[in-house]
Amino acid sequence: MPTKNVQRLLKDNEKYAAQLTGGDLPVLPSRLCCLVTCHDARIDPTKAFGIGIGQCHVIRNAGGSIKDALRSILISQHMLGTREVILVKHTDCGTASFTNEEAHETVNDNQGEVTVPPDFDFMPFVDPETSVREEVAWLKSLKALYKGTVVSGLVYDVETGKVKQVV
Numbered sequence: 001m002p003t004k005n006v007q008r009l010l011k012d013n014e015k016y017a018a019q020l021t022g023g024d025l026p027v028l029p030s031r032l033c034c035l036v037t038c039h040d041a042r043i044d045p046t047k048a049f050g051i052g053i054g055q056c057h058v059i060r061n062a063g064g065s066i067k068d069a070l071r072s073i074l075i076s077q078h079m080l081g082t083r084e085v086i087l088v089k090h091t092d093c094g095t096a097s098f099t100n101e102e103a104h105e106t107v108n109d110n111q112g113e114v115t116v117p118p119d120f121d122f123m124p125f126v127d128p129e130t131s132v133r134e135e136v137a138w139l140k141s142l143k144a145l146y147k148g149t150v151v152s153g154l155v156y157d158v159e160t161g162k163v164k165q166v167v
């Protein structure tokens, strides 16, 4: 039996599928762009950043971590043809609310034993602007990044819905 959330998903999907257009678009995003952002439920990238179907790869993870997204970024660029990366972190991010040490303690307490390697990095950060600058610089320094790739970094304000460019 599907959970309540899956039931809701199936119901909403029927409506969506009935009006879908663009199902025949090519796999290469038309903007040749890959956007990385946080999995925060308050961010709706398609609406907030005006991304239409077929236009842009959107990679989401906790904190909008470039390191965490690297596998997807490299596939997006080298296997699927995108040539630009945009990182969008945000204010009031859950991944800025703990340290690595605290995350390890919480997981260990919840599980009653050590279940992740002690050197496992939960990739927390303190300030979104500083983190955007650092992560963009890190990505640009990678030799695996497709030559000539443009990388930008922005911060989204979850209260106002406004986004500003940092780098």
Ligand SMILES: [Zn+2]
Residues within 6 Å of the ligand: 038, 039, 040, 062, 063, 064, 090, 092, 093, 094, 095
């Ligand atoms: Zn977040």
